[in-house]
Amino acid sequence: MNRISLLVLLVGVLNVPPLLAAPGTGVITVAEQPARLIRATTLYDAAAGTRLQGSDYLASGSAGVLLDQLAGTRVALGPGTRIYLERKGNATRIALLEGWLKLQPLKGARPSRLLLSTAGLELDASQAAGVIHADASGTEVFVEDGKVSVLEARHDNRKTELTREEYAQFKGQAAPAAIGRPSSEFIRAMPAAFFDPLPAVATGKGAGDPLDKVREVSFADVSPLLLGPVKLDSRALALRFSPRLSDPAFRQAIVQRFGGTLPWEAELYRFERKGATR
Structure with missing residues (x-):
């Protein structure tokens, strides 16, 4: 055409019409190395204290990143992880393009809807604790506590519900392999920091986000x-x-x-x- x-x-x-400015969707509390962040059409190095917005793209690079206040959840990104954030109504959506995420609900936080997307999957992880890994072969989900609902768009929205200490693989055209406990391969590959509870880190309120402009994208x-x-x-x-x-x-x-x-x-x-x- x-x-x-x-x-x-x-x-x-x-x-x-022009894009509207999206509300805040969390804050970077720990960045072992500056994370790469794309906001609008600009590439930045983002340090701890950066407040995230809807439509932000974040790449952890070779080190881990810790996010707080994200839909009532603390979120860790493992090395080599890329995410895209969206805020729609009262729901926050994390598109996990590749890599590792750990979710840990914040005690006393107001309940909020947290959705995750990977290739062909939509996950509702509101108030759930767990680890999610996505790569070219598919998605792995381990629920530490709570419940995660998984919809498979490629299989007419087939729904799978995983609860406490359940693990499943979603790969190719096969049905999900729920085996109750994570595989040894999953455990070996998981970032070491994910074996412990995510720490609470205080972030001071600065005059502006600690963003260092790199260039236009x-x-x-x-x-x-x-x-x-x-x-x-x-x-x-x-x-x-x-x-x-x-x-x-x-x-x-x-x-x-x-x-x-x-x-x-x-x-x-x-x-x-x-x-x-x-």
Whole structure:
């Protein structure tokens, strides 16, 4: 489908309102090394004390990261973990693109809905304690306490409920393998810090977030969101990152990867029209 043939369809897309600022969704309390954070179209190094927002992308790198006040839950990211945060109504959603998460509800916190997404799975982990691991082969879930409900989109939303001390693997087309206790492979691979309760760490209220701007994002920076295993809102992402079309390398990568898709064709057309009127 070429750009000209899309013009009629673009009429309703070109007048998309600007993204609204999302409310806070937690705070980084521990970062062994600065985590990489993408907010709007900018890449930052984020240190302890950074308050997170909806639509933030966070990558732990080679060290662990501890988050607090996230939907009434303390969350640890293992090394090599990438997440994307969304806030919709009273629900907080963590898209686990890859890596390890540990969840631990905060005592006395107001109940709040915490959802997680991995490739093909939607998990409701509200007020649940446990460990979740996702990689190219699938997802593993271990519930330490509480209950986690898992919906498999690839199997007509087949539902599996895991309760205290239950473990399951969701891989390929096979039915979930719930075996009651984690496998030895899972235990060996789990980050060492996940074997202990997550610590409470006080964070002072600074004048602003301790963010160190690195640069504007490249296509490689945002590819885990655009090409990753978790299905995200492609229209919202195209609108968000459209200012980077002014970078020729970014624009070329978008044309090569997403030429012909409506969300990005809308933004490419808008960019070209803006350039033609200058």
